[in-house]
Amino acid sequence: MTVKIGIPRALAYYAYYPFWKEFFEKLGLETVISQLTTKQVLDNGIKEAVTDACVPVKLFHGHVLDLKDKADYIFIPRLVSINKEDSVTFCPKFLGLPNMIKASIAGLPPLLDVRVDLKKGKGELFRICYRVGKKFGAGIWNVIQAFRSGLKTQDRYQSLLNQQYTPVEALRIIDGGEEAPLNSSEQDLRFAVLGFPYTIYDKFVNVDILNKLRKLGIKVLTAEMVPPQILLQQAKKVPKNLFWNFSNQVLRAALYYLDNNKVDGIIHVTAFGCGPDAMVDKLIELEAKQRGKVPFMSITIDEQTGEAGLMTRIEAFVDMLTLRREMS
Ligand code: SF4
Numbered sequence: 001m002t003v004k005i006g007i008p009r010a011l012a013y014y015a016y017y018p019f020w021k022e023f024f025e026k027l028g029l030e031t032v033i034s035q036l037t038t039k040q041v042l043d044n045g046i047k048e049a050v051t052d053a054c055v056p057v058k059l060f061h062g063h064v065l066d067l068k069d070k071a072d073y074i075f076i077p078r079l080v081s082i083n084k085e086d087s088v089t090f091c092p093k094f095l096g097l098p099n100m101i102k103a104s105i106a107g108l109p110p111l112l113d114v115r116v117d118l119k120k121g122k123g124e125l126f127r128i129c130y131r132v133g134k135k136f137g138a139g140i141w142n143v144i145q146a147f148r149s150g151l152k153t154q155d156r157y158q159s160l161l162n163q164q165y166t167p168v169e170a171l172r173i174i175d176g177g178e179e180a181p182l183n184s185s186e187q188d189l190r191f192a193v194l195g196f197p198y199t200i201y202d203k204f205v206n207v208d209i210l211n212k213l214r215k216l217g218i219k220v221l222t223a224e225m226v227p228p229q230i231l232l233q234q235a236k237k238v239p240k241n242l243f244w245n246f247s248n249q250v251l252r253a254a255l256y257y258l259d260n261n262k263v264d265g266i267i268h269v270t271a272f273g274c275g276p277d278a279m280v281d282k283l284i285e286l287e288a289k290q291r292g293k294v295p296f297m298s299i300t301i302d303e304q305t306g307e308a309g310l311m312t313r314i315e316a317f318v319d320m321l322t323l324r325r326e327m328s
Helices: 013-026 039-048 055-067 097-104 124-135 140-162 167-174 209-215 228-237 245-259 275-291 307-327
Strands: 004-007 030-033 073-075 078-081 115-117 189-194 218-221 265-271 296-301
Touching (some): 004 013, 039 055, 078 097, 140 167, 189 209, 189 245, 228 245, 245 275, 296 307
Parallel strands (some): 004 030, 004 073, 189 265
């Protein structure tokens, strides 16, 4: 019987899933993803997680629970760093994620909790994959092929993001869906909607803000749509790097959109209970104020986020920017 690897549809899923799915499947393993987020998934996570955890971590617990009886292993890597920039790591919640899950949820299948710390040097990702492959009886050639195929799939994913598909759309295309043309006119208002991928692309948790904006005729741009090398260049604009990987990505995307005349407004979606977000939010607000050209709005999501209140604020922001454009 094929071994099933469960992958929670939360946290790093939106960033690195294409690589791992392809890698596992090329090793001859089956991947099972947890269901889309629902109120039940979130409520289950809230019950299991420590009370002061941020919403995305609570949600992660719910997704792990969803996989409890569906998989032979659950893949929860300990993400430490994925690039070689000094001092940049994932937030402490990512670093302790496997321990947190083991301590909170009883009766889970074994966790595949590989430590991913790519600062250790060239070839580290392959060494991690080799150890995983070996665990499941794969030979070196099988691992090499699976690894190359994983990298290729991740590259294709990144190139779809650069063409301004969202991760959800890009994943659908990678799974064989059609590459639908992305239409927008020069007249459309353009908003950068920035935040961690797991808050921006989980439709349930952010009450589907991206599609709501699109329905209002807004062209939506996100941090993932800026090529990584351009994001890296933005680092020179701030005196110091932030410590956390996704926070740097959000701040750098904000600087890029602010300085390149690409957007009419910026919405920062923050997660309640997130320490790093509080800092990033303030920094974006200050950078936007200093430049004085692009209005900025911040939205905080939590377990209770209600659609009506959020929509009132978004519609007011859209109205204000529409008026601004008409008067310019
Ligand atoms: S960065 Fe913030 S939202 Fe993300 S896991 Fe850490 S504390 Fe939670």
